[in-house]
Amino acid sequence: MAVFEGNFTSASSLKFAIIIGRFNDLVTGKLLQGCQDCLKRHGVDINPESTQVDYIWVPGSFEIPLMARQAALSRNYDAVICLGAVIKGQTPHFDYVSAEVSKGIAAASFQTGVPVIFGVLTTDTMQQALERAGIKGNHGWNYAMNALEMGSLMQQFKSSSSVYASSDDGTITTQALPVASNPALAPESTVEQANAND
Ligand code: INI
Numbered sequence: 001m002a003v004f005e006g007n008f009t010s011a012s013s014l015k016f017a018i019i020i021g022r023f024n025d026l027v028t029g030k031l032l033q034g035c036q037d038c039l040k041r042h043g044v045d046i047n048p049e050s051t052q053v054d055y056i057w058v059p060g061s062f063e064i065p066l067m068a069r070q071a072a073l074s075r076n077y078d079a080v081i082c083l084g085a086v087i088k089g090q091t092p093h094f095d096y097v098s099a100e101v102s103k104g105i106a107a108a109s110f111q112t113g114v115p116v117i118f119g120v121l122t123t124d125t126m127q128q129a130l131e132r133a134g135i136k137g138n139h140g141w142n143y144a145m146n147a148l149e150m151g152s153l154m155q156q157f158k159s160s161s162s163v164y165a166s167s168d169d170g171t172i173t174t175q176a177l178p179v180a181s182n183p184a185l186a187p188e189s190t191v192e193q194a195n196a197n198d
Helices: 025-041 063-072 093-112 126-133 140-159 188-196
Strands: 018-019 054-059 079-087 118-123
Touching: 018 063, 025 079, 025 118, 025 126, 025 140, 054 063, 054 118, 054 140, 063 079, 063 093, 063 118, 079 093, 079 126, 079 140, 093 118, 118 140
Parallel strands: 018 054, 018 079, 079 118
Antiparallel strands: none
């Protein structure tokens, strides 16, 4: 068996899309700075003119999943980083936006097979958001670390043909799936066989 683990030393060979919500840009701008600082210090050329990072601005967090999916489907990136800030107000808007953005980002990642990092702060107050975006620490840095780790992990995984069983569009194929150890992952006919052996 093998151990697969992402690293932080292969950053110069990775490409990223960063999607940023303009809503609450006092917070998201700071998250972006933390994110860029981390990528840069790990060897990524963060210049928008470079071939390593593209920046995609959207009106608010609600619009992030659509562009995350588009970016992932483009096959141009090893990881997509989503930055947003959803802050509780006096209306139920917070609940709708936070629910959709979290579900949407998870779906974008799962459906495309590309790591999509959930860098959306959901807080009760602006103060709490700012504390996480530079005052006490900057979660943008952590989101970049997550992207570096997942990008390099996927690179390793894809280069190991004996275990990589997914096509690029996230569709599960039957090639080399660990059917015996997990019948739930098997195609129907194999599940039947596994059940017959119970
Ligand atoms: N967008 C955010 O990113 N954060 C919020 O806190 C927020 N609130 O609370 O309203 C918010 N709303 C805008 C939303 O994301 C969409 O841009 C808008 O509804 C248009 O689709």
